Amino acid sequence: MSDNEEFDNAAQTGEGQGTTYSVLVSALRKNGHVVIDGRPCRLLQVSTTTEGRDLVGEDLFTDQEIEASLPSDATVDVPTVSRKDYELVNVEVDEGMLNLHDIYGTPRDDIPVPNGDLGDQIKSDFADGKQLVVTILSAMDESRPISVREAAKAEF
Known part of the structure; x- marks a missing residue:
């Protein structure tokens, strides 16, 4: 699983x-x-x-x-736990933050690049020019990325 x-x-x-x-x-x-x-x-x-x-x-x-x-x-x-997909717009490597947009174009830039394999994959895939979707898990005023995937053609 x-x-x-x-x-x-x-x-x-x-x-x-x-x-x-x-x-x-x-x-x-x-x-x-x-x-x-x-x-x-x-x-x-x-x-x-x-x-x-x-x-x-x-x-x-x-x-x-x-x-x-x-x-x-x-x-x-x-x-109350939620999951929401965001388009990855930019990875601010110096600041260690992700720049994201939801499907309505609302920006979100308060999510740090995760440590470990997920963070490495996000940085590598973004550097390769892939259009990425990052899934953010949120609960009790905290959030973190839990997965990344390549965006479908008409997803965002």
Whole structure:
């Protein structure tokens, strides 16, 4: 399963909604989302115990694992998670930022070039003159690129 498919399992569009909503701990499922220690996480593991549920989550933006043990009848926050595609207009290598436009031409230049393989692919493909689409994952006023692909002919 690719990273995109994992995020698709529980991703929700967040336009016009708050940054979180409340649910019972008993309703949480693996690959869903939850806020643990104030951080938006994807649930890697949910186990039932005599006291409630043990949760293991992965922070959506730092990839760190965070654990929590909660009673099943407790209420927790779930982040509103969205994914949106943007056309890559420019890579500001000196500043380490991506210049993006959505399908309406609205600019976005607050996304840093990611570290690792994804960032290397974005820089390399852009330098090769490819027209690219970057998918941005957003939750709780944070965002990060999660994938890049070559744009279809009439996509943007």
